[in-house]
Each structure stands twice: as structure tokens, then as C-alpha cells.
Amino acid sequence: MHDDSLRVWRESPVFKAVCRAEMDELRASTPSVQAAIIATADGFDVADVCSDKRYSPARLSAMASSMMALAGAVAKEADYPDCGSLIVESSGGKTIMMSLPGTDGRLVLLVIADNSTPFGMLLMNGRQCAHRIQQRLNLTSDSNN
Amino acid sequence: MSSEHKIIFAGPTGAGKTTAISQISEKPPVSTDVANSDLRYGKATTTVAIDFGELALDGGEKLRLYGVPGQHRFSFIWEIAARGALGVILIADNTLEDPMEELQFYLQGFDSFVQRGAAVVVVNRLETHPYPAEEDYVKMLMDRGTPLPVMACDPRKKDDVLTVLDVLLTVC
């Protein structure tokens, strides 16, 4: 009845370590990134790399799950099947949320960045980070049900 | 003379907020339920943003129905959803170990509505869990200086939910 694969991910040290390593790699390649978090679709933080204590992974994970669910509802209203990613553009910086490939939308990558990297590059580097996590953990949509 | 009102459904996870809105909404509600991974709750899915439904009343009034998530980590949504709302339906889950204590968190979260009497308290699952009884809730609310109407309701029953809305609109 519960989503057990989600719980396994939430509690697996290996899973967390791989996520953190790849998000560290994202920060190294993209200096504008201030924080990156992997969250479950029901709002729990799995792993995070944050430049600063003012970011709360717990709060940001709850918010990321709400945002992705709302964006998914908007997509559905437009007759589109899912929401792959969501961008918040602000004068202070950008926030990207994307569903982690191979997880059927059950994990979300949240990236917070300032405006010092061109947006296309930020988006591409974020996507590559998500793909590396998928590949290293062998995430496929039909193997995690 | 038609008007539109926004009504909020709040209360603990599993109390029946999503169920209540789906019972009375005229169109299929907007749902933001996702798979639940939290073992504290025996539910397959849980609301992570809002439920949204719509209902037109005989008098020409239109109601916009918003359900918010129960978990404390989502309390940031409450404030956003509550903006401009007419009133709040607080659902207590009588199967919890201390449902009246749990309700305090939601009474505080919607304090401005509770203080001005723009709220009703609804108690579910009384048929299997008769205590605390409705009178106990009434007394608790009196004691904390915020008397509100208290009603039994099965969120799975459309008529029950409509009756609750009726009472809320009367007091608001």
C-alpha cells in the first residue's frame, strides 16, 4: 500500500551518497549553483548539497513536491501527460525542479542558482546531473514498482 | 446576486479532506495526490499541494473548495491557500490517539478564521470511535475561548458534507 521503493531510496546510504556525489559534481561544474536537493514526490528530503545553512532541505523538499504536483495538475489540464521540469525565474536567480528520469516522477531534483551562469547551461548541467544519478543507480521506470 | 466564495478544508492527514471535496465537486477535482511513503499513515496516496473543486449552490452562489495537506511540513501552503477565504472546515480524525490535541495545531494554523468564528469543526468516524464526543469538542472550544459549531460528518457522504457547508455559510 505504501510506496516502498520511495522509502528504500529515502533510507539507503548508498543512494544518498551517489546523489550527493553527483550534486557535488554539478556544483563544481556550475559555480552559480547554491544548493541542490533530491526530494521525494511526497515531500521528504533524500540528499542535499547546500552552500549555506540558510537553505533548509526539509522545507525546500516539501515545497518542491508541492510545486511539481501543481505543475503536473496544470499539465494534465492542458491534456499533457506529465511535468518534466519547472523553472522559477527571479531577479535574484533561478530555481529549477525536474523529475528524476526513471523514477516515474517519484523523485525530484531541485537546483537553486544565482544568475551568474547562462540559463541554458544551468538547465543542461542540471539535466546531466539527473541523468548521471539515473545511470549510476540503474533507475528505470519499470524496475522500481 | 451571485457571488463566489473560497472555502478551505483542513485537518490531519487521512481525516477525509480530499474525499469530502471529491464528493461535492461538480467537476472532477484538481488533485495533487502522490504516492505516500510515510508509514505513519495507512494511505496509498497523499495530498502534497491542494485539492480544488467547485460547487454552485441553489441561491446562485459559487463555492471554490480548497483542500490543503495535513502534514506539518506542508503548513506553508495553508497560508497561501487561506488568502481571501471565507471560512474553514476543520476535520478532526477521531481514530487518532488524541484527536482534540491534534486539532489544536490546525486551530492555531487557521487562527484568524477561528478567532472570528469563520470556521466549523467536523468530527469523522464517530460510528467506530465515539470518543471524544461532539460535546467534548464543544467544551474544549469553549474552554479555549473560541466557540465554534461542531458536527459529526462522514466525508464519504455527500449530504453530510453539504450540511457542513450549509452551517459554515450560516456562521460566516
Ligand SMILES: Nc1nc2c(ncn2[C@@H]2O[C@H](COP(=O)(O)OP(=O)(O)O)[C@@H](O)[C@H]2O)c(=O)[nH]1
Ligand atoms: N469509515 C469511515 N471512513 C472515513 C471517514 N472519514 C474518512 N474516511 C476514509 O478515510 C480516508 C481519508 O482519505 P483522504 O480523503 O485522502 O484524507 P485527507 O488526507 O484528509 O485528504 C478515505 O479512504 C475515507 O473513505 C468516516 O467518517 N468513516
Ligand SMILES: [Mg+2]
Ligand atoms: Mg488529501
